[in-house]
Amino acid sequence: MLRTDLQFSMFPLEGSKPVRWRISDGLIPYSEAVETMEREVAVIAEGGDELVWLVEHPPLYTAGTSANAKDLVQPDRFPVFATGRGGEYTYHGPGQRVAYVMLDLKRRRQDVRAFVVALEEVVILTLDSMNVRGERREDRVGVWVSRPEKPHLPDGSMSEDKIAALGIRLRRWVTFHGLSLNVDPDLDHFTGIVPCGISAYGVTSLVDLGLPVMMADVDIRLREAFESVFGKTVGEL
Numbered sequence: 001m002l003r004t005d006l007q008f009s010m011f012p013l014e015g016s017k018p019v020r021w022r023i024s025d026g027l028i029p030y031s032e033a034v035e036t037m038e039r040e041v042a043v044i045a046e047g048g049d050e051l052v053w054l055v056e057h058p059p060l061y062t063a064g065t066s067a068n069a070k071d072l073v074q075p076d077r078f079p080v081f082a083t084g085r086g087g088e089y090t091y092h093g094p095g096q097r098v099a100y101v102m103l104d105l106k107r108r109r110q111d112v113r114a115f116v117v118a119l120e121e122v123v124i125l126t127l128d129s130m131n132v133r134g135e136r137r138e139d140r141v142g143v144w145v146s147r148p149e150k151p152h153l154p155d156g157s158m159s160e161d162k163i164a165a166l167g168i169r170l171r172r173w174v175t176f177h178g179l180s181l182n183v184d185p186d187l188d189h190f191t192g193i194v195p196c197g198i199s200a201y202g203v204t205s206l207v208d209l210g211l212p213v214m215m216a217d218v219d220i221r222l223r224e225a226f227e228s229v230f231g232k233t234v235g236e237l
């Protein structure tokens with residue numbers, strides 16, 4: 001079955017508590033974020049309440065379990081963190097909304113492919129609320145935006161840029177890590193890596209697409225999209 005044919009709705013079992021929704025101000029050190037996720041995942045695996053945690057990080061690169069050393073083009077530019085999530089090299093930095101999604105799939109659906117598609121759907125719905133058409137690709141995880149105003153690719157196909165990356169990990173069927181949506185990061189910072197090991201396509205952001213939106217506005221839309229796919233949340237507004 002193609003990823004695009006998967007059912008992405010992942011509501012919890014009846015009677016489940018709403019997902020906690022947390023937003024942190026300032027730039028959260030990556031090591032601190034990983035330590036927090038480790039603690040939260042352990043609690044959730046024992047029956048604790050699920051969590052979505054929204055953060056921004058200082059500029060850094062992360063290497064997933066499939067990272068290829070040659071894709072780290074500028075190894076001395078920013079700190080590099082090896083991480084247990086799937087995928088290759090990614091960039092995090094100011095102006096990028098990172099959503100760490102810690103859900104117990106035993107309370108939902110124990111289907112990793114469907115979970116990834118569901119996260120993509122959250123981004124696609126968020127973008128749609130701002131009149132941006134985000135698309136998934138069968139051979140590339142993440143969310144993409146077509147760029148007809150740019151020169152076509154060497155094979156004659158339309159140019160497209162990545163606007164959101166995904167990388168997940170599971171422990172005892174509890175998810176962690178998650179997604180990153182480019183709101184207004186410094187796009188030049190992506191040139192220090194081959195993002196997700198894909199060199200044929202570019203990277204974009206909402207501001208790059210002509211949408212000077214505030215992070216708080218994106219957070220509201222992201223939450224609405226999340227609830228339409230995963231169910232109710234509780235916490236910060």
